[in-house]
Amino acid sequence: MPELPDVESFRRVLNTCCRGRRVRRVEVRDAGVLRGVTAKRLRREVEGQRLGRPRRHGKLLVVPIGDGPALVWHFGMTGELLSASADDPPATHDRVVLTFDDERQLRYRDQRKLQGIRLSPNPRTLERLLDELGPDALDMTRPDFLDLLTRHRGAVKGVLMDQSLIAGLGNLLSDEILWRARVAPRRPARDLDDAEARHIFTAMRRVLATATRDGCVPPRRTWLTGRRDDAEPECPRCGARLRSSRVSGRRTVWCENCQH
Template sequence: MPELPDVEGFRKVLESCAKGRVVQRVDVRDAGVLHGVGVRRLREALEGRRFTKAERHGKWLLARTGGGPTLLLHFGMTGRLDCARPDDATEPHDRVLFTLRGGRQLRYRDQRKLQGLWLAGDDSDVVRILDGQGPDALAVDREEFEAALSSRRGRVKAVLTDQSVLAGLGNLLADEILWRAKLPPTTRASDLTAPERRRLYIHMRRTLHTANTAGRVPPRPSWLTGHRDDPDPACPRCGDALRRSRMSGRTTVWCPRCQREDGP
C-alpha cells in the first residue's frame, strides 16, 4: 500500500511532469475512480488550466491549479502516478490520463480502485475532503505528536496507523519505526513514558526522511522491511527470529528480543 514516502515520490512525479504545463485533455477511462465529480465536470474544470503546485498531506496528493480547482488523489492499496508520452502504450489499469502541453501525459494507474480522484472547487472544499485527517506525519511537531499518543489507550501500532491521529503512516512504516525505537507494537500508546515518546518521534522522523529520499519504504538489508517477507526472517540488528502476528487486521512484524515489553 502506498504510504507517505510513496506519495512524496508521486508528488515529485507530478511536479517534474506537469508543473507549469497546461492540461490539454482529460481522458477518463474508468469513471469508477472519480468521487463526487463526474467526467464532464472534471474535464471542464481542468482542461485549459495549468498545474501550478503539488502538495502532500499524509497519503493524499493535492494538485493545485493556481487559484482554480484542486485535484486530490488518493492511491489506496495499488495506485500510482506515472509520466509518459501521449503516444506511449497505456497499461490496463490506467484509469485517468492528463495530456499536457509539451508532449507529456500524467497517468493515474490503479488496479484495485479502492480510492481515486476528488475535485475541490476551493480551499474550503479541500478542508471538507480532508476532514478527519490528522497532521502530516512528517510535519507534526514533537509536542503535538506526544500529546496525541499520550491521550490514546489503543496499542501504539494501531495508533500510529490511525490516519485521524497521524496522516501518512501505514503498516510497513509503523513496524519499521517501532523496531528502530525498540518499542513493542502491543504497548498501549498512553502507557509510553515521556522518553519513549520522544524516542519514537525521533525515529519516525529519521525513518521518514530516509524513505522519502528513496520514494518508498526501502527493503534494505539493515532495515526490518528488508527481512519481513523472508521465509525465516531474522532481526538485522540482533539476529534473533522475527515474530509475525495479526494486529488490527494487518500483519505485524517485530523482534521479541529488541522490542521487549520491559524496554531495551
C-alpha cells in the same frame, strides 16, 4: 501500499513534469477510480486549465486547477502517478490520463481501484477534507507527538496508523519505526514512558528522512522492511525469528527479543 514517502515522490513528479502546464485532454479510461465526480465534469473542469503547485498532506496529494478547484489523489493500495510520453503504450491499469499541450502525459495507474481521484470545487471544501486528517507526520513537533501518545489508550501501532491522528504513516512505516524504537506494537500508547515515546519520535523522523529521499520505504536488508517477507524472517539486529500477527487490523511484524 503507497505511504507518505511514495506520495512525496508523486508530488515531485507533478512539480517537476507537470506544474504550470496546460491540460489539453483528459481521458478517463475507467470511471471506477473517480470519487464524487463524473468523467464529464472532470473533463469540463480540467481541460484547458493549468496545473498549479502540488502539495501533499499525509497520503493525499492536492493539485490546484486554474483559479478554483483542485484535484485530490488518494492512492489506496496500488495507485501511482507517472509522467510519460504520448507515444508510450498505455498500461492495462492506466485509469486516467492527462495530456498536456506538449504531448507529455500524466498517468494515474491503479490496479485495485480502492481509492482514486476527487475534484474539490473550492478551497473551503478542500480544507474540510484535510481537516479530517491529523497533522502531517513530517510536520509534527516532538511535544505534540508525545502529548498525542499520552492521550490514547489503544495499541501504539494503531495510534501511529490512525490518519485522523497522524497523517501519512502506513503499515510498513509503523512497523519499521517501532522496531527501531524497540517498542512492541501492542503496547498501549499512554503506558509508554517518556524515554520510549521520545525514541519512537526520533525513529519516525529518521525513517521518514531516508524513505522520503528514496521515494518509498526501502527494502534494505538492514531494515525490518527488507526481512518481513522472507520465508523464515530474522531480525536484522539480533537474528531472532520475527513474529507476525494482526495488530490493529493489519499484518504486523516485530521482534519479541528486541521489542518490549
